[in-house]
Amino acid sequence: MVFNQDIIKPENLVYKRTNVLTDAVMHYCPGCGHGTIHRVIAEVIEEMGIQDKAICIAPVGCSVLAYNYFNVDSQGAAHGRAPAIATAIQRLYPDNHVFTYQGDGDLAAIGTAETIHACNRGENIVIIFVNNGIYGMTGGQMAPTTLIGMKTATTPYGRSVELNGYPLQITELLAELPGTYYVTRQSVHTPAAVRKAKKAIRQAFENQKGKKGTSFVELVSNCNSGWKMTPVAANKWMEENMFPKYPVGDIKVNGEKVSK
Amino acid sequence: MAKELKLMKGNEAIAEAAIRSGCDGYFGYPITPQSEVMEYLMLEKPWEKTGMVVLQAESETSSINMVYGGAGAGKKVMTSSSSPGISLMQEGMTYLAGAELPCLVVNVVRGGPGLGTIQPSQADYFQATKGGGHGDYQLYVLAPASVQEMYDFVFDAWEIAFKYRNPVMILSDGAIGQVMEKLYVGDYVPRWTDEQIHKIAPWATFGKPASRDHNIITSLELDSAKQELHNQKLQAKYREMERNEVRFEEINCEDAEYLFVAYGSSARIAQKAIQLGREKGIKVGLLRPITLFPFPTKKLAELSKKVKGMLSVEMSAGQMVMDVKLATEGRCKVEHYGRFGGMIPTPHEVLEALEEKIIKG
Amino acid sequence: MAIKGSIVVDTERCKGCGVCLGACPNQVIALSKNVNGKGYNYAEPIKDECIGCASCAMVCPDGVITVYKTKL
Numbered sequence: 001m002v003f004n005q006d007i008i009k010p011e012n013l014v015y016k017r018t019n020v021l022t023d024a025v026m027h028y029c030p031g032c033g034h035g036t037i038h039r040v041i042a043e044v045i046e047e048m049g050i051q052d053k054a055i056c057i058a059p060v061g062c063s064v065l066a067y068n069y070f071n072v073d074s075q076g077a078a079h080g081r082a083p084a085i086a087t088a089i090q091r092l093y094p095d096n097h098v099f100t101y102q103g104d105g106d107l108a109a110i111g112t113a114e115t116i117h118a119c120n121r122g123e124n125i126v127i128i129f130v131n132n133g134i135y136g137m138t139g140g141q142m143a144p145t146t147l148i149g150m151k152t153a154t155t156p157y158g159r160s161v162e163l164n165g166y167p168l169q170i171t172e173l174l175a176e177l178p179g180t181y182y183v184t185r186q187s188v189h190t191p192a193a194v195r196k197a198k199k200a201i202r203q204a205f206e207n208q209k210g211k212k213g214t215s216f217v218e219l220v221s222n223c224n225s226g227w228k229m230t231p232v233a234a235n236k237w238m239e240e241n242m243f244p245k246y247p248v249g250d251i252k253v254n255g256e257k258v259s260k
Numbered sequence: 261m262a263k264e265l266k267l268m269k270g271n272e273a274i275a276e277a278a279i280r281s282g283c284d285g286y287f288g289y290p291i292t293p294q295s296e297v298m299e300y301l302m303l304e305k306p307w308e309k310t311g312m313v314v315l316q317a318e319s320e321t322s323s324i325n326m327v328y329g330g331a332g333a334g335k336k337v338m339t340s341s342s343s344p345g346i347s348l349m350q351e352g353m354t355y356l357a358g359a360e361l362p363c364l365v366v367n368v369v370r371g372g373p374g375l376g377t378i379q380p381s382q383a384d385y386f387q388a389t390k391g392g393g394h395g396d397y398q399l400y401v402l403a404p405a406s407v408q409e410m411y412d413f414v415f416d417a418w419e420i421a422f423k424y425r426n427p428v429m430i431l432s433d434g435a436i437g438q439v440m441e442k443l444y445v446g447d448y449v450p451r452w453t454d455e456q457i458h459k460i461a462p463w464a465t466f467g468k469p470a471s472r473d474h475n476i477i478t479s480l481e482l483d484s485a486k487q488e489l490h491n492q493k494l495q496a497k498y499r500e501m502e503r504n505e506v507r508f509e510e511i512n513c514e515d516a517e518y519l520f521v522a523y524g525s526s527a528r529i530a531q532k533a534i535q536l537g538r539e540k541g542i543k544v545g546l547l548r549p550i551t552l553f554p555f556p557t558k559k560l561a562e563l564s565k566k567v568k569g570m571l572s573v574e575m576s577a578g579q580m581v582m583d584v585k586l587a588t589e590g591r592c593k594v595e596h597y598g599r600f601g602g603m604i605p606t607p608h609e610v611l612e613a614l615e616e617k618i619i620k621g
Numbered sequence: 622m623a624i625k626g627s628i629v630v631d632t633e634r635c636k637g638c639g640v641c642l643g644a645c646p647n648q649v650i651a652l653s654k655n656v657n658g659k660g661y662n663y664a665e666p667i668k669d670e671c672i673g674c675a676s677c678a679m680v681c682p683d684g685v686i687t688v689y690k691t692k693l
Binding site: 022051052053054055057058064065067068070071072073074075076077078081084085086087088089091092093096113114117 | 284285287313315317318319321322323325326327328329330332333335337351352355359464465466467468469470474475476477478479480
């Protein structure tokens with residue numbers, strides 16, 4: 001018989017929360033992917049030993065308070081402007097690791113110009129894009145990435161093409177720009193997905209270290225509150241509905257589009 | 261300090277001053293009548309001389325947010341634009357003020373409203389001195405009246421910006437921006453080293469050393485009680501500016517029975533009108549506010565006890581005149597004379613307005 | 622040789638989302654019938670079959686799971 005207290009010893013530790021996250025309890029809804037994505041980014045920063053060089057630009061949206069959770073110097077951006085802010089800091093401090101953390105409304109609606117031009121200039125920044133197809137913070141309104149037919153507070157009968165146009169695949173669009181060096185789409189809803197996402201985020205920060213240009217990591221994520229589902233059901237719905245429109249995998253690696 | 265004499269446009273003087281004052285970054289977007297600022301910088305390539313970053317952004321919205329980023333990281337950063345572009349920047353300005361970030365924004369004002377005209381105007385006075393964006397905040401506003409002041413005020417702007425952790429605006433106009441005048445330029449002030457920045461701006465986000473907690477730059481505080489405290493702190497800062505940082509120039513005020521109140525280009529025109537008036541035996545002087553916020557309220561109050569009337573001369577439909585009225589509190593007659601939409605008044609028109617509206621009226 | 626694992630859940634920070642339950646290959650975790658200070662039914666290990674794979678910790682949005690592992 002083995003007792004737990006025999007196992008729970010410092011020498012047997014295989015996983016604990018990284019210190020690159022602060023002790024603050026995150027305000028995210030239970031099961032929200034933001035928390036997992038924060039943790040994975042923080043783990044990459046810890047493993048690369050760049051906590052003193054990392055600067056986080058937080059968006060407006062659910063992750064508006066991301067700067068309270070990342071234990072790195074941080075700035076809160078106006079809605080959609082994070083890539084412009086990151087551009088300036090990275091140019092003024094070229095050896096630092098400036099990254100933006102943005103949702104779909106922030107990055108792909110109100111901040112489209114800032115996103116596209118930062119990527120097109122090939123700014124040496126990391127952009128983390130969390131796509132859950134909805135505006136979570138303001139109460140579940142339509143996002144640029146909301147799927148056709150999907151019900152939100154501002155598409156109560158489902159998104160219609162006639163009324164609202166098409167879901168924006170901004171990640172594919174950005175991969176077309178010569179300034180982007182690495183463009184990938186990942187998720188964090190299973191252990192395997194988390195491992196892959198972490199590898200991708202690590203790759204993005206490594207690219208930045210090598211001053212390769214813009215690295216863009218989309219994370220397709222859930223919004224169980226906005227989607228009005230349990231966290232587990234939301235993850236399943238995401239696999240079945242979001243992934244066909246937003247397929248997971250690398251889109252551009254080392255400046256070259258990945259052939260499908 | 262070694263001084264060199266140069267002949268330059270006002271806009272070029274801003275750019276030259278940026279390089280020589282140790283500015284770390286300029287982020288801008290072209291708009292008439294201020295495009296020479298960035299054109300001059302790109303031609304000079306200061307990144308080779310001083311390491312200064314110069315970047316043409318995709319919009320004014322972007323350039324002001326680049327300024328936010330750089331300022332939040334403790335750097336001396338600036339942008340310049342003209343009226344429609346400055347309107348677009350108002351979002352960034354209120355965030356800068358809310359997050360208490362030092363920076364310089366130059367507005368080379370043109371006629372409005374809307375796309376308006378490309379000729380000089382002073383119709384952005386309200387926007388510059390009463391906040392401009394949402395929320396209770398103030399910029400420190402300097403109004404140059406010559407190419408020399410365009411140059412000098414850039415240096416002054418950094419002092420104030422970092423002393424108070426507040427955005428500073430140089431409120432110029434298309435005439436001062438475009439006119440060529442001689443000016444003296446001084447030695448290069450070296451850009452701050454990282455070590456200096458860490459001392460001068462310990463609050464900035466330049467990367468968290470193990471020795472301190474992480475720095476956060478934001479204007480968000482969801483706890484209203486805390487947000488009120490923050491607002492009170494801002495207001496206290498503005499009151500301190502009012503006590504310590506008011507600047508103005510008095511011309512022929514000693515024996516004046518009448519006064520022009522005018523800033524920038526209008527002050528230059530008013531100076532000529534004084535000469536014309538004195539030739540006719542009218543004892544008229546000029547009070548030229550150099551800072552529009554904080555406004556020389558006390559000085560005007562004092563002068564209002566001595567003179568019979570004041571004429572606020574502005575290239576607007578009458579904006580600063582309201583501050584003059586508030587300062588004088590009805591002790592003397594106050595009227596406004598202005599041309600607008602890009603029109604510039606002549607000294608004769610200004611003198612005539614004084615005679616009609618103040619002396620006869 | 623057997624691999625033996627164990628997890629410690631920071632129950633006060635757990636929000637009871639249940640994502641870790643499905644991630645565990647041995648169904649070691651369940652939501653407690655009890656609630657924490659915030660009113661969440663927190664996650665807790667209910668069986669001894671933990672292998673210390675850290676899959677649960679990997680998907681935990683709130684980083685409340687610490688994992689230990691030893692070889693016997």
